[in-house]
Amino acid sequence: MTNTTVVETKNKNRSYFTEQHIMFRDSLRRFLDKEAKPYFDQWEEDRLIPKSFWRKLGEQGFLCPWVDEKYGGMGADFIFSVILSEELRKVGGGLGGIGVHSSIVGPYIKNFGTEEQKKKYFPGLMSGDTIIAVAMTEPGAGSDLAAISTTAIKDGDSYIINGQKTFISNGILSDLIVVVCKTDPKADPAHKGISLILVESDTPGFSRGRKLDKVGLHSQDTSELVFEDVRVPASNLLGVEGKGFYHLMKELQQERIIAATGSQIAAEDMLSMTIEYVKERKAFGQSISDFQNTQFKLAEMATHVQLGRTMLDSIIVKHMEGQAINSEVAMAKWWISDNARKMAPECMQLHGGYGYMEEYKIARNYRDIAVAPIFAGSNEIMKVIIAKGLGL
Structure with a gap:
């Protein structure tokens, strides 16, 4: 046994791992050995993971394995997400955007989405054809979410979104963004006016700002996002208005x-x-x-x-x-x-x-x-x- 396996060997048979978890992990490792490790240095230089790699992940069933079987998913538990995050990190931190997509943002639709939203977006999230991001941070609001200034004002059966976001993981590649915004800018306390709105990247008025040059995590794309009178259907509300x-x-x-x-x-x-x-x-x-x-x-x-x-x-x-x-x-x-x-x-x-x-x-x-x-x-x-x- 080599030294490189000392730490992992102590933990590879964690009590909560089942045979299915181990099979998933071993399959993912073989995939990453072939499809990621030989190319990762180039992705770091390019400052981007190619979409073709996302689709390969999707073809093998590694993206959003928690999606319910009735939508074509595996119905897998949280340990599958843990395994995905662990194995991607072993290749390099720059693959973290895939975990953001699969284990962090995708579950928002699982937990708060309507039946129509799930049927519409789950297939793309699983296949890698639809990359998702969440837009929280703003130039003037980081950890203090209540201080965000991006608005989504109701206009008939639509919302009109205006504002800017920054430090958005998957910002360049994203096809779908969960936008944190204020549907009631006058709410008191302020956090009660926050809602989540789904915005597709081809919606008029949406644009990407700078692709940000980070100290590390080079292959994980991070960018600014801009919303200028972006009109989306009211049905794009994710969850309950004011409960974002x-x-x-x-x-x-x-x-x-x-x-x-x-x-x-x-x-x-x-x-x-x-x-x-x-x-x-x-x-x-x-x-x-x-x-x-x-x-x-x-x-x-x-x-x-x-x-x-x-x-x-x-x-x-x-x-x-x-x-x-x-x-x-x-x-x-x-x-x-x-x-x-x-x-x-x-x-x-x-x-x-x-x-x-x-x-x-x-x-x-x-x-x-x-x-x-x-x-x-x-x-x-x-x-x-x-x-x-x-x-x-």
Whole structure:
């Protein structure tokens, strides 16, 4: 057994994995080995994942496996989404937009969509022909969703949408956008005026702004979106008017579990690659792994990684049971992402000068993990949630 499998071997037979989960994981791994890994470096340079890859994922049944069988899906449980997020992250953080589509935004239609919306959009979401995004963040409103200024004003049997969004994952490739907007700009408190509206990308008045140049996650497209008198049918309302904030809050638990999963896999990956490197690299006549400083650093990191895995597995099981665990999820999202971010420079340091070279995966991990404490709710917001859970 090689060092690269040490962390995973301890967890590959997780108690909540069934034979079907393992078959799905193994099939996905074989697919990614053939269809993603050989091309990923080029996708990073291109700053985009080709739509053809999305369609290949769809052809193999890897997208939105949770869609009910009556709509042509697998009716799979949440563990399938966890597996998808884990295996994509092992290839590279830039594949995260696929998880956003399949495990974070797609479920909005499952949980709040009408029968007509499900019949219309599920086939494309599963095939990869329809890529979905959620437009929350604005230039002047990040974690404070109540401060958004994008409006959707009712006009007969239509809504007219005006506003701008930024930092939108899948913003360039998206064919369908869940737009967070205010249908009642005068609502007090403000969050009671928020609704979710579905906008197709070919709707007149919709345009994409800049494709944003990020520090990391290069192949995941991120952009600005612009809405100028975008008229959509009232039937494009997703969920209940004025309840958009509550819809978002309900889905954030799963989103943050997926975010924590990506950070945990990054931490496990960095630990494994660093163990392998220090055992092979020699200095002063011995392996770097023979130095006590190296051993102590890796012992600390391995302990933190195992703590993160234990915490993550616990909340996955509770989420599967339908428990409301907002505080625990906030703890996991904060602690696991912060741990991975702290590990990145430590692992790079143990790689020496080679760790700063693009040919070594640790360099990419160093860039990619920097955003983990920011997205899916900043870690500062996670601490606010935890404090409220303590009655503070």
